[in-house]
Amino acid sequence: MKTLIIYYSLDGNTHMIAEEIKNSINADILRLKPVHDINKKGLFKILSGGKQVLRNEKPALEAFNINPEDYDLIFIGTPVWAGTFAPALNTFLSETAVKNKNIVLFCCSRGGKGKVFIKLCDILRENNIIGEMEFLSPAKSNPDEVNIKVKTWVDDIIEKLD
Ligand SMILES: Cc1cc2nc3c(=O)[nH]c(=O)nc-3n(C[C@H](O)[C@H](O)[C@H](O)COP(=O)(O)O)c2cc1C
Secondary structure, rough: OOEEEEEOOOOOOOHHHHHHHHHHHOOOEEEEOOOOOOOOOOOOOHHOOOOHHHHHOOOEEEOOOHHHHOOOEEEEEEEEEEEOHHHHHHHHHOOOOOOOOEEEEEEEEOOOOOOHHHHHHHHHHEEEEEEEEEEEEHHHOHHHHHHHHHHHHHHHHHHHHO
């Protein structure tokens, strides 16, 4: 079974979870990087990111040479922005066909996941969604606890697929 982890991360939380997943399962990893990302140091970070979401923007992404078609199981991760997934995933999902795959969704938030999974499940409805998990500010949490949570969760998913 070939596994891919696709994610976007602005501040490192989703990156941390993606790396933890990679430590638990043999997988390739693709970090989506907007050519021009929002300024993560600015006071207006929430406003400019929220505006991108409300305008349904699809920021151009840096080129990548991974094709989801080549994989059986795909983890897709995003921070929650304004109650949904980040614009970089909007670009990816509108430009890349993802069909007939086993999909696992994960998000990082400050506790308000909103409709992130509902929306992703809808866009990815031609796939088999086999899991979803919200992580609350993992970069500020106890790393050992995050590690155990991810490992237990990934083990459960693999067991389901066996
Ligand atoms: C533009 C923007 C909008 C956000 N909206 C939400 C939200 O609706 N609900 C929430 O719980 N957290 C929200 N957050 C917080 C992030 O989801 C949270 O800090 C997450 O862990 C960041 O992941 P990252 O470090 O991978 O970028 C928002 C952050 C940004 C920058």
